[in-house]
Amino acid sequence: MxxxxxxxxxxxxxxxxxxxxxxxxxxxxxxPSDWYVSPTGDDASDGKAPGRAFRTIGKAVSVLKAGDTVHLAPGQYAERVTISVSGASDAPITIRGSADGRTVWTMPLPDPVRWEEKxxxxxxxxxxxxxxxxxxxxxxxxxxxxxxxxxxxxxxxxxxxxxxxxxxxxxxxxxxxxxxxxxxxxxxxxxxxxxxxxxxxxxxxxxxxxxxxxxxxxxxxxxxxxxxxxxxxxxxxxxxxxxxxxxxxxxxxxxxxxxxxxxxxxxxxxxxxxxxxxxxxxxxxxxxxxxxxxxxxxxxxxxxxxxxxxxxxxxxxxxxxxxxxxxxxxxxxxxxxxxxxxxxxxxxxxxxxxxxxxxxxxxxxxxxxxxxxxxxxxxxxxxxxxxxxxxxxxxxxxxxxxxxxxxxxxxxxxxxxxxxxxxxxxxxxxxxxxxxxSDSSPCIDRGVPLTVTATAGKGRRLPVKDAWFFFDGAAMIPGDRISVGGDRTAQVLRVDAEAGILDLDADVSWSEGEPVTLARSSAGRAPDIGPFEYVPAKRE
Incomplete structure (x- = not known):
């Protein structure tokens, strides 16, 4: 694994x-609640509207719970903050600036001694x-x-x-x-x-x-x-x-x-x-x-x-x-x-x-x-x-x-x-x-398959000669979409590289020795060499 x-x-x-x-x-x-912070605000305010904004990010963080959003008005904030509360998958905690470069977070000297507080x-x-x-x-x-x-x-x-x-x-x-x-x-x-x-x-x-x-x-x-x-x-x-x-x-x-x-x-x-x-x-x-x-x-x-x-x-x-x-x-x-x-x-x-x-x-x-x-x-x-x-x-x-x-x-x-x-x-x-x-590139259809199937079979567990080429997404991005034999595709859910097994999201049938490559590189008879897959220009 x-x-x-x-x-x-x-x-x-x-x-x-x-x-x-x-x-x-x-x-x-x-x-969830919305909290507002402004360089012209006041930490004695309730922070629940732009006109009643807190002065510091730290004050807003002190009242946060799951699902809350902190809105930072444009301006400069000179402080350091620790967050030790959590949001949830459907209710994250968000600290949001103006996204136009005008919300600036800085730290004045002298720097803290404790490493985490730096x-x-x-x-x-x-x-x-x-x-x-x-x-x-x-x-x-x-x-x-x-x-x-x-x-x-x-x-x-x-x-x-x-x-x-x-x-x-x-x-x-x-x-x-x-x-x-x-x-x-x-x-x-x-x-x-x-x-x-x-x-x-x-x-x-x-x-x-x-x-x-x-x-x-x-x-x-x-x-x-x-x-x-x-x-x-x-x-x-x-x-x-x-x-x-x-x-x-x-x-x-x-x-x-x-x-x-x-x-x-x-x-x-x-x-x-x-x-x-x-x-x-x-x-x-x-x-x-x-x-x-x-x-x-x-x-x-x-x-x-x-x-x-x-x-x-x-x-x-x-x-x-x-x-x-x-x-x-x-x-x-x-x-x-x-x-x-x-x-x-x-x-x-x-x-x-x-x-x-x-x-x-x-x-x-x-x-x-x-x-x-x-x-x-x-x-x-x-x-x-x-x-x-x-x-x-x-x-x-x-x-x-x-x-x-x-x-x-x-x-x-x-x-x-x-x-x-x-x-x-x-x-x-x-x-x-x-x-x-270009249309005349020698790289078109001149690559080799990443690997081949190790045995014949059918199902969602695909045995391949070399599984190190593939990535399952790690629950962060989609797993690789692969092409088997050039005409069957499936998504990789899990890679067991040492065993040479790709777990797939759909049933596939295959013969021994069929080419396996990434679907993004399988538009032609064989993979193209390099990072680009050639697509012929459409003719009117």
């Missing part, structure tokens, strides 16, 4: 669900809290979701903090960051003394931390950061293992350091994001069984000047023993100084599959320096388009051995097959964004 990760994850989720049921039952017996908003062991339409500016830190679940932060702007962890999810599950702008964290003042290429002080925009599962970061925009824009980490991997966290449909522009760090965890989904610009690396991959698909990695430029070693730098960097069973497919890597690299050579890193990706015009396409790459550290390249900056460029380097695409497919057929070269002939819009395949 790979839906959740980490020791104690099942026990944690049972506790969370029991609390949700109790809170929902209680909420149905009370009526956040403008500490959501403490709560559920179903919604924060929306607020600009957090020049705070010590912004939001701490501390052992809190089913909360949402949406349509907010974050601009200026003073400590490393700007937003943190600490052992929380099913929380969402939606449609937020992350403009600036801690201002960079120099470089580290022990690593003169690394910025100082460091900072993360969002850290998904410790025993955190099924959290979602979606449709957010991230600017420059001194460490990582979205970090998934455990601090102690013997005690904590985050699982099934999701980053999708986000835009990372000129991050300077790193966009996403999967420092720990299993079954992380990274999909439909765009990464571009100057960076130490876009994605640092140290976790296992991640699903990385339909992303665009473009115009990577090394922010470190090749320090401490140029081979450490690339759009995706893979390292350490935990980096196994990852599936990297249907992505576009274009015009990067280096597309795939690693920074550790003595670890066992194996069973990572690169499939149906476009690698085009990258200075170096693939460098994986792990030894024994034909045996112990086997990683695979199937159905990709791989073309460098010149016709005879060595596009794959494994340990010290370099190969052109033709050489790799001839000499390493077990690792590298069904790949093609050439120009993918992509379509760009007026803003220069890649949006699709």
């Amino acid at each position: 790979v839906h959740s990760g980490g020791k104690g994850a099942g026990r944690q989720m049972k506790t969370v669900l029991l609390a949700v049921l109790c809170a929902t039952a209680w909420a149905s017996a009370v009526s 956040f403008a908003l500490w959501v403490k062991e709560s559920r179903f809290i919604v924060v929306e339409g607020i600009t957090f500016r020049d705070c010590c830190a912004w939001i701490l979701l501390d052992r809190s679940h089913f909360c949402a932060v949406k349509d907010c702007t974050f601009d200026g903090a003073r400590i490393y962890n700007c937003c943190r999810v600490n052992s929380g599950s099913h929380n969402r960051f939606l449609n937020c702008d992350f403009v600036r964290a801690v201002r960079r003042t120099g470089v580290r003394q022990d690593m003169e290429w690394a910025p100082e002080p460091g900072a993360d925009y969002i850290e998904i931390f410790r025993d955190s599962h099924a959290n979602l970061v979606e449709r957010c925009r991230f600017g420059e950061i001194n460490h990582v824009a979205v970090s998934i980490s455990a601090v102690d991997k013997t005690k904590f293992l985050p699982g099934s966290n999701i980053v999708r449909a986000c835009v990372f522009t000129d991050p300077f350091w790193k966009c996403v760090w999967i420092g720990a965890g299993t079954r992380t989904l990274i999909e439909d994001n765009t990464f571009s610009g100057t960076s130490a690396c876009f994605l640092q991959l140290e976790g296992s069984s991640s699903v990385i698909r339909y992303n665009i990695f473009r115009d990577y430029r090394d922010s470190t000047g090749g320090k401490p070693d140029p081979t450490f730098r690339g759009a995706i960097r893979i390292q350490y023993n935990e980096a196994i069973h990852n599936r990297i497919f249907h992505n576009l890597f274009i015009d990067n100084e280096r597309a795939i690299t690693n920074s550790s050579f003595r670890w066992e890193v194996y069973d990572n599959i690169f499939q149906n990706n476009i690698f085009f015009r990258n200075g170096q396409t693939v460098f994986l320096g792990f030894p024994e790459y034909r045996t112990k550290n086997r990683n695979f390249f199937f159905g990709n388009l791989m073309a460098g900056t010149g016709p005879e460029q060595k596009v794959i380097r494994l340990e010290r051995d370099e190969y052109t695409l033709a050489e790799a497919q001839e000499q390493l057929p077990e690792l590298c097959r069904c790949n093609i070269g050439g120009d993918p002939r992509l379509v760009r819009d007026a803003q220069g964004r890649y949006t699709g395949l």
